Amino acid sequence: MSEWKTLTVPEFTDVISGSTPATSIGEYWDGDIEWVTPVDLSKLHSRYLKSTIRKISKLGLGNSSTGLIPANNVVMSSRAPIGYFAIPTNDFTTNQGCKSFKLYPQQDAEFHYYNFLLHIDYFKRFGSGSTFAEISKSDIEKLSFNVPTSLAEQRKIARILSTVDAVIEKTEAAIAKYKAIKSGMMRDLFTRGIDMKTGKLRPRYEDAPELYKQSELGWVPKEWEIVKLENACIKIQDGTHFSPQTTIGPYMYVTSKNIRFGYLDMMNVGWISEQEHVDIYKRCDVKFGDVLLTKDGANTGNVAFNNIKEEFSLLSSVALLRCDEIIYHNYFLFYTLFSPQLQQVMTDLMSGNAITRLTLTKINSIIVQKPCYVEQCAIASKLKTIHTLEEHEIKVLQKNMALKSALMSDLLTGKVRVKYEEEKAEAQ
Numbered sequence: 001m002s003e004w005k006t007l008t009v010p011e012f013t014d015v016i017s018g019s020t021p022a023t024s025i026g027e028y029w030d031g032d033i034e035w036v037t038p039v040d041l042s043k044l045h046s047r048y049l050k051s052t053i054r055k056i057s058k059l060g061l062g063n064s065s066t067g068l069i070p071a072n073n074v075v076m077s078s079r080a081p082i083g084y085f086a087i088p089t090n091d092f093t094t095n096q097g098c099k100s101f102k103l104y105p106q107q108d109a110e111f112h113y114y115n116f117l118l119h120i121d122y123f124k125r126f127g128s129g130s131t132f133a134e135i136s137k138s139d140i141e142k143l144s145f146n147v148p149t150s151l152a153e154q155r156k157i158a159r160i161l162s163t164v165d166a167v168i169e170k171t172e173a174a175i176a177k178y179k180a181i182k183s184g185m186m187r188d189l190f191t192r193g194i195d196m197k198t199g200k201l202r203p204r205y206e207d208a209p210e211l212y213k214q215s216e217l218g219w220v221p222k223e224w225e226i227v228k229l230e231n232a233c234i235k236i237q238d239g240t241h242f243s244p245q246t247t248i249g250p251y252m253y254v255t256s257k258n259i260r261f262g263y264l265d266m267m268n269v270g271w272i273s274e275q276e277h278v279d280i281y282k283r284c285d286v287k288f289g290d291v292l293l294t295k296d297g298a299n300t301g302n303v304a305f306n307n308i309k310e311e312f313s314l315l316s317s318v319a320l321l322r323c324d325e326i327i328y329h330n331y332f333l334f335y336t337l338f339s340p341q342l343q344q345v346m347t348d349l350m351s352g353n354a355i356t357r358l359t360l361t362k363i364n365s366i367i368v369q370k371p372c373y374v375e376q377c378a379i380a381s382k383l384k385t386i387h388t389l390e391e392h393e394i395k396v397l398q399k400n401m402a403l404k405s406a407l408m409s410d411l412l413t414g415k416v417r418v419k420y421e422e423e424k425a426e427a428q
Helices: 038-042 058-062 109-118 120-125 151-189 274-283 330-338 340-350 360-365 373-411 422-427
Strands: 004-008 013-017 029-036 074-078 082-088 092-094 098-103 144-148 212-215 218-221 225-228 233-238 251-254 270-272 291-294 303-305 312-314 318-323 367-370
Touching (some): 029 058, 029 082, 038 074, 082 109, 082 120, 092 098, 098 109, 109 144, 151 340, 274 312
Antiparallel strands (some): 004 144, 074 098, 212 218, 225 367, 251 270, 291 318
């Protein structure tokens, strides 16, 4: 087995700063040289960067203070924010918001990509600046990393991690596909509904205007009512306004971080004592089948269906909505609030506020469509079919993300060693 050594950055790579050619000179731009910025890196869903939004010409490169970096090296965003990484597949250069790592021979780009990714916080600790954090070339060169001296071992580690990444990327593509399908279905189902005689979508308004009426939510089928949430629900209540004093115990404590867009994420849920739970639960008795809506903070508007049968406590940043199931179906309410149309309604209710927040008064006043109960069930059933497929892929994604995190922690620190064949790897 090879050694692992602690190397400073200059011992395994050159660090190269970026530059911007004069934007006033048109001949410097729209060439065929990739020009990487933090924006390019922020849009990636892969470790590889295949193309950039803007490109520069050879003339632009020649009149800037940076050079061309060969493909299959590593680039990072060094400001706004610090810590996006990628491996460009074409020769490239960057703007001032990035730093490039031009690796020395016997260094594997994928290994260092993953190693840098594992140590994002290490980079961020060296960031400075009053407007936004930035890490300089000189500060990057002060950093050190544990690195296997064998290129073969680097490649084997990278190959294991890239295999997991390939599964993650495939899963993310499946989730994106299901989201797009569901979005299109919502657009049709919440404007045209289902003709209960045929079991199909009603004709479009343009084809059969006599079937529709104008409402606060636009054109809707004539049979539908428009009601406020306070008239569709028997309870709308937020959680405790006081942070629990305990951090261990038998009851889960759910906050806005656990309410994702369309599902509950309990991977990092908190726990509290029985007594604190009892006190909170008197105010906000969350039950199976309730709809949970984030009402405060950056995730305001996120909505999830509570599929957990055990009791748990809620923070005030989350509200429960419990349907009057004689007139309103809980899954129909979930998908209604999840739809682009109602998401826009909630965004409009928050406009002009200094703090992103939906008060209980505003939530009660939100207007929603109310088809007959049988039609609600039919609409919810169609959406649940595609949503279930999406939820399955999300669980697969979470499982593989956890696996990747564990593997990075083990393999990139030398805690778990890999077997490799030196001669074959070196011959490549």
